[in-house]
Amino acid sequence: MRHGLWKQSGILLATAAIALSGCSSSGGTTKPAEDSSAPPKISNEPVTIKLAGSRGIFSDEELKLYITDPLAKKYPNITVQYINTSEKGFGLNELVTAGDIPDIVMGYGGTLPQLKDLNLLYNMDPLIKKYNLDLNRIIPEFLDYIKVNGRSDYLGGLPAYNNAFALFYNKGLFDKFAVPYPKDGMTWEEVGDLGKKITRSFDGIQYRGFFPDGVARMAAQINLYQMDKDNKSIMATEPWKKAFELWDNVYNYPGNSDEPFNTINFGNNQTAFLKGELAMITGYSSTLNALRKAPDVNWDVVTYPQHKDKMGYGTGVDTPNFSITSSSKNKDAAFLVIETLLSDDVQLNMAKNGKVSVLSNDTVKKEFGKSIPEFAGKNYNLSSIPKLKPSVNQPPIYTGGDTNKIVIDAYESVLKKQADINTALRLADEQMNTLVQSKIKLEK
Known part of the structure; x- marks a missing residue:
C-alpha cells in the first residue's frame, strides 16, 4: 500500500x-x-x-x-x-x-x-x-x-x-431597448425571437441577443443520438437537420454570430454577458458563481429554453x-x-x-440559492433553475468527447459559412462512421 x-x-x-x-x-x-x-x-x-x-x-x-x-x-x-x-x-x-x-x-x-x-x-x-x-x-x-x-x-x-442549466438574462439590456423580459416556460423559438429584438449596434457597441451554447445540449434535451443501436451514424438525417436549423434560427444571424462569436465558446460568451454586451446565455453553476463576483450586473434567471416537442424538460442529466x-x-x-x-x-x-x-x-x-451571501436581499428567480425535469439519454457505446467534437465542428462550419447544413451533416456522418469503425478495429 x-x-x-x-x-x-x-x-x-x-x-x-x-x-x-x-x-x-x-x-x-x-x-x-x-x-x-x-x-x-x-x-x-x-x-x-x-x-x-x-x-x-x-x-x-x-x-x-x-x-x-x-x-x-x-x-x-x-x-x-x-x-x-x-x-x-x-x-x-x-x-x-x-x-x-x-x-x-x-x-x-x-x-x-x-x-x-x-x-x-x-x-x-x-x-x-x-x-x-x-x-x-x-x-x-x-x-x-x-x-x-x-x-x-x-x-x-x-x-x-445536478449541474442544471437555465436561461440567465441581463435586465439592463432589456430595459435599455424596451424589450419584455424572458419568463419561465419559454421555448427555444420564443427565446430566439427575444434575442433578435435585442441584437443591434448602438452607440458604437454591438449588442447581441442570445448564446444558446452548443447544439449538443438541445440534442440531449430531446434524446437525439449521434448513432443508432448498430453504431451507425445518423447525423445525416432529418432530426439532425431540424436541430441545426433550430440553432441557426436562434443563434446564427447577423450581429449575433459574427466573428469572434462564430464559434461555440462558452467562456467568451459568459464574459460578454458579464460585460453587458450579451442579453441572454444558457448557463449553469459556473455562470452563477461568476455573477457572485459581478455585483454591478442587473440580472435574473428563468427556466432553460424548452423544445416545443418535449415541454417540461431541461437538458440532459449532468450529475456526479x-x-x-x-x-x-x-x-x-x-x-x-x-x-x-x-x-x-x-x-x-x-x-x-x-x-x-x-x-x-x-x-x-x-430554497435553491438562498444562502448565497452575495445574493442576500435580492429577489432572483433562482428556484427556476431546478424546476424542469432532466432528460436521460441512452448513450451509444462509442459516444464520447471525440464524437461530440464532430458535432461541434459540423455546426461551427455552418457558423463560419464554410458549409451549408446539409453538407456539414453529410461530412459529420462520414467522419462519425470512420471514427467508430476505427475504434471497433482497435478492440478486435
Missing part, C-alpha cells in the same frame, strides 16, 4: 466510521438478521473510507461542508480519506494498477462504464434495501441515468447533485455519482457516507448554497 501516496494526494477529512455489528477484521459482514425490518446495528469500530474523485466535483470547503461535518455528527467513527484523481499519477486506472483501490469513486456518467471495465462496478441495491434508503425521494431520472451509463439493471452508484467499488472491504461504512450526503439536511444545505439537489422535495427546490 502506498501510504505516502495518500498523504501527498489527498486531504484527510476528519470524520468517522461505522461498521456493521459482527464485521470481521477484514471488513466483511455477517449475514443479515432474520428480522429484516429491524434497523441494522452499527458498531463504534473505527474505519477509514477512501474517497477518490476529481477536485472539480467538490472543493475542499464543500467536502468539509457536505461530507466531513455532517458525517462527524452522525457517525463519529468514520474517517474519509480523499484522493484527487485530477492529480498526475492518481487517475483511477493508475490507482488500480498500484493496488490502491478506493472504497468510493465519485465521477460523472463516463466513470460508470470505466468502473465496469475494471470489474469494480458494484451492485448497491442490497445495501440500499438493507439501510432502507427511500429511492422515491430522489428524482427518478437521476437513477435512470446511473443504470443507463453503467449499462446495468441495478444501481452502481447514487447521485450527489458516488459508487462503492466491488473490491471495498468496508462497503457498509462507505454506504453510510453516501447516505449522509443524500440526507434531507445535507441536500437542503447544498441547494441553499447553489448546488441543485437530486431530491424531488419541492421545499428543497424552492
Whole structure:
C-alpha cells in the first residue's frame, strides 16, 4: 500500500466510521438478521473510507461542508480519506494498477462504464434495501441515468447533485431597448425571437441577443443520438437537420454570430454577458458563481429554453455519482457516507448554497440559492433553475468527447459559412462512421 501516496494526494477529512455489528477484521459482514425490518446495528469500530474523485466535483470547503461535518455528527467513527484523481499519477486506472483501490469513486456518467471495465462496478441495491434508503425521494431520472451509463439493471452508484442549466438574462439590456423580459416556460423559438429584438449596434457597441451554447445540449434535451443501436451514424438525417436549423434560427444571424462569436465558446460568451454586451446565455453553476463576483450586473434567471416537442424538460442529466467499488472491504461504512450526503439536511444545505439537489422535495427546490451571501436581499428567480425535469439519454457505446467534437465542428462550419447544413451533416456522418469503425478495429 502506498501510504505516502495518500498523504501527498489527498486531504484527510476528519470524520468517522461505522461498521456493521459482527464485521470481521477484514471488513466483511455477517449475514443479515432474520428480522429484516429491524434497523441494522452499527458498531463504534473505527474505519477509514477512501474517497477518490476529481477536485472539480467538490472543493475542499464543500467536502468539509457536505461530507466531513455532517458525517462527524452522525457517525463519529468514520474517517474519509480523499484522493484527487485530477492529480498526475492518481487517475483511477493508475490507482488500480498500484493496488490502491478506493472504497468510493465519485465521477460523472463516463466513470460508470470505466468502473465496469475494471470489474469494480458494484451492485448497491442490497445495501440500499438493507439501510432502507427511500429511492422515491430522489428524482427518478437521476437513477435512470446511473443504470443507463453503467449499462446495468441495478444501481452502481447514487447521485450527489445536478449541474442544471437555465436561461440567465441581463435586465439592463432589456430595459435599455424596451424589450419584455424572458419568463419561465419559454421555448427555444420564443427565446430566439427575444434575442433578435435585442441584437443591434448602438452607440458604437454591438449588442447581441442570445448564446444558446452548443447544439449538443438541445440534442440531449430531446434524446437525439449521434448513432443508432448498430453504431451507425445518423447525423445525416432529418432530426439532425431540424436541430441545426433550430440553432441557426436562434443563434446564427447577423450581429449575433459574427466573428469572434462564430464559434461555440462558452467562456467568451459568459464574459460578454458579464460585460453587458450579451442579453441572454444558457448557463449553469459556473455562470452563477461568476455573477457572485459581478455585483454591478442587473440580472435574473428563468427556466432553460424548452423544445416545443418535449415541454417540461431541461437538458440532459449532468450529475456526479458516488459508487462503492466491488473490491471495498468496508462497503457498509462507505454506504453510510453516501447516505449522509443524500440526507434531507445535507441536500437542503447544498441547494441553499447553489448546488441543485437530486431530491424531488419541492421545499428543497424552492430554497435553491438562498444562502448565497452575495445574493442576500435580492429577489432572483433562482428556484427556476431546478424546476424542469432532466432528460436521460441512452448513450451509444462509442459516444464520447471525440464524437461530440464532430458535432461541434459540423455546426461551427455552418457558423463560419464554410458549409451549408446539409453538407456539414453529410461530412459529420462520414467522419462519425470512420471514427467508430476505427475504434471497433482497435478492440478486435
